[in-house]
Amino acid sequence: MPKAYVFTRYGGPEAEALVDVDRPSPGPGQVLVAVRAAGVNPVDWKQRTGYRRPGESGERDFPAYFGSEVSGVVEEIGEGVEGFSVGDAVFGRPVVSGYSEYALLSVDLIASKPAALSFADAATLPVAAVTAYDGIRQLDLPADATVLVTGAGGGVGVAAVQIARARGLRVVGVAGAAKQDLVESLGGVHVLSGPGWTERVPGGVDGVYDLVGGDVLQEAATLLTDRTRLITAGAPPEVVEKLGGARVARVRSSDRLAAVAELVVNGDLDPQVTQTFPLARAGEALRTVEEGHARGKIVIEVAI
Incomplete structure (x- = not known):
């Protein structure tokens, strides 16, 4: 079974776990992506403590997934999806999963990954x-x-x-x-x-x-x-x-993702990925950010 790093309740690091999960299936307008890299952000550990982004409401279902930016390769396509094919390299904001081997992404929140952009760098862009x-x-x-x-x-x-x-x-x-x-x-x-x-x-x-x-x-x-x-x-x-x-008024769209990727390709933006961790050490990656020791971006690299 695929693995994912999750939190099983609200609390501190003791609530985190690497677990086996079912491989998700894409619904209409979604793609299933084999994750190659996931960005680590402060909001990840904050959500484990019960934090809500502005406008969020309701309780989470547990186990709850960490991660809100990924890059990877399209494995499966849901109904009505156009413009993407199996095997395409993409990056974006996951609907389900993040620190995981597979993630579901909505087609309006992903973009094609330019060949000149690494999976690790691409995973730092969506958030x-x-x-x-x-x-x-x-x-x-x-x-x-x-x-x-x-x-x-x-x-x-x-x-x-x-x-x-x-x-x-x-x-x-x-x-x-x-x-x-x-x-x-x-x-x-x-x-x-x-x-x-x-x-x-x-x-x-x-x-x-x-x-x-x-x-x-x-x-x-x-x-x-x-x-x-x-x-x-x-x-x-x-x-x-x-x-x-x-x-800040966030613009969540494929066009905005593509614009930021272009900045990287053109040399105007270096994501400054300073450390990478395998999925099995996702907890260490999260601690680095939570404890304020991160310089630049921390990325979890996933090998399937």
């Missing part, structure tokens, strides 16, 4: 890179403006810094000391996180893309004269709206 892309586009700052990115050393932050630079923006990246070299290697001006960080920001700021939330978001807002240039992927809408800003 982290697209979230970064959506946020920088939403700010819509003119060339030569300055955007400040909090959490600049994480998966979304690394992509946001590069996408902003590709759009001609000056980037100030807030991150810990261990990630200074990474932020600067991507063309950002590093600002050390921690108490008093706003006093270390050089010059003025035209926009803020917050990926941390909490006190960091509150402090970042003080740097702006125009709070409509404040967006967050790190806090709920009601929190940022009180500050005059907005939650």
